[in-house]
Amino acid sequence: MNIIVCVKQIPDPETPSSSFKVDEAAKKVIPAQGIAPVVNPFDPQATEAALRLNEADGGGKVTVISLGAESARDAIKHALAMGADEGVLLNDPSFDGIDNFQTAVALAKAIQKVGEFDLILMGRSAADWDMGVVPSGVGQLLGVPVVSVAKAIEKNGGSVKVERVLDDGFQTVEAPLPAIVSVSNEFGEPRYPQLRQIMLAAKKTVQIWSAADIGLGAEETGAANRWLPLEALYVPKVESNVEIIEGDSPEEKARNLAQKLRAAKLI
Numbered sequence: 048m049n050i051i052v053c054v055k056q057i058p059d060p061e062t063p064s065s066s067f068k069v070d071e072a073a074k075k076v077i078p079a080q081g082i083a084p085v086v087n088p089f090d091p092q093a094t095e096a097a098l099r100l101n102e103a104d105g106g107g108k109v110t111v112i113s114l115g116a117e118s119a120r121d122a123i124k125h126a127l128a129m130g131a132d133e134g135v136l137l138n139d140p141s142f143d144g145i146d147n148f149q150t151a152v153a154l155a156k157a158i159q160k161v162g163e164f165d166l167i168l169m170g171r172s173a174a175d176w177d178m179g180v181v182p183s184g185v186g187q188l189l190g191v192p193v194v195s196v197a198k199a200i201e202k203n204g205g206s207v208k209v210e211r212v213l214d215d216g217f218q219t220v221e222a223p224l225p226a227i228v229s230v231s232n233e234f235g236e237p238r239y240p241q242l243r244q245i246m247l248a249a250k251k252t253v254q255i256w257s258a259a260d261i262g263l264g265a266e267e268t269g270a271a272n273r274w275l276p277l278e279a280l281y282v283p284k285v286e287s288n289v290e291i292i293e294g295d296s297p298e299e300k301a302r303n304l305a306q307k308l309r310a311a312k313l314i
């Protein structure tokens with residue numbers, strides 16, 4: 048199958064909260080000093096799904112697309128080292144500050160430029176903004192079915208059989224190809240690239256496409272043309288008051304605590 052995998056580079060979710068800073072005036076997250084961005088944790092699972100599907104099918108091609116800064120090339124290289132064939136980086140100054148819907152438009156245009164595809168695989172959500180809307184947006188724009196939150200994917204002739212994760216169980220659905228499937232962590236561990244594969248990945252092509260290369264005009268991209276206006280961006284202030292309940296014995300402390308709770312009408 049011709050499979051396209053979309054991977055996103057995000058700030059490291061393990062960044063200590065003390066290093067997480069926001070420029071409230073510019074409504075932007077300030078990149079944490081000395082902490083490199085990482086590939087969105089669900090996206091290697093999407094790459095793993097693509098590789099397993101083509102291995103089971105006896106071959107095929109996996110193309111990786113990422114929209115982001117020049118550093119997002121590392122997210123593509125990681126997928127290439129896992130075994131994907133080619134990469135495309137969508138990089139343009141006008142992509143700075145675009146919203147999820149503009150991202151979906153750009154990815155859909157890039158996918159159309161890549162050409163024929165049987166399956167598009169994405170992560171279930173990106174661990175930074177965590178909205179989980181890009182797969183559905185791309186599906187709507189390309190007019191193909193979208194199956195979200197997959198824990199298992201199997202090709203079944205001209206369709207895919209997908210086991211989905213629900214809040215209270217699992218659901219199995221089938222969708223005709225071409226389709227989009229978003230992959231969840233329940234899919235299982237992605238393979239770890241070996242040194243030889245990392246060296247081979249260095250020789251694989253990563254094309255860089257600008258907004259103009261994918262046919263995006265100035266009226267479609269840029270922060271000024273967001274579909275979703277960003278009103279404010281701030282780190283919420285968490286305040287807590289602690290009172291130590293005193294007493295000479297555990298029983299007295301418990302009695303004092305109960306009296307306080309009753310006075311506060313909590314019991």
Ligand SMILES: Cc1cc2nc3c(=O)[nH]c(=O)nc-3n(C[C@H](O)[C@H](O)[C@H](O)COP(=O)(O)OP(=O)(O)OC[C@H]3O[C@@H](n4cnc5c(N)ncnc54)[C@H](O)[C@@H]3O)c2cc1C
Nearest residue numbers: 053114144146147150169170172173176178179180181277
């Ligand atoms: C008003 C507004 C302003 C914003 N401003 C900025 C900003 O200034 N800078 C900034 O970095 N972000 C900004 N964002 C966030 C950015 O638009 C989103 O992170 C991006 O559109 C993806 O949406 P998501 O994180 O919800 O992805 P989800 O829908 O949660 O992602 C699901 C899957 O879609 C695919 N995917 C998502 N994004 C990409 C991508 N870029 N490339 C390849 N695949 C992808 C991946 O497979 C991912 O696992 C802004 C968002 C809003 C709403």
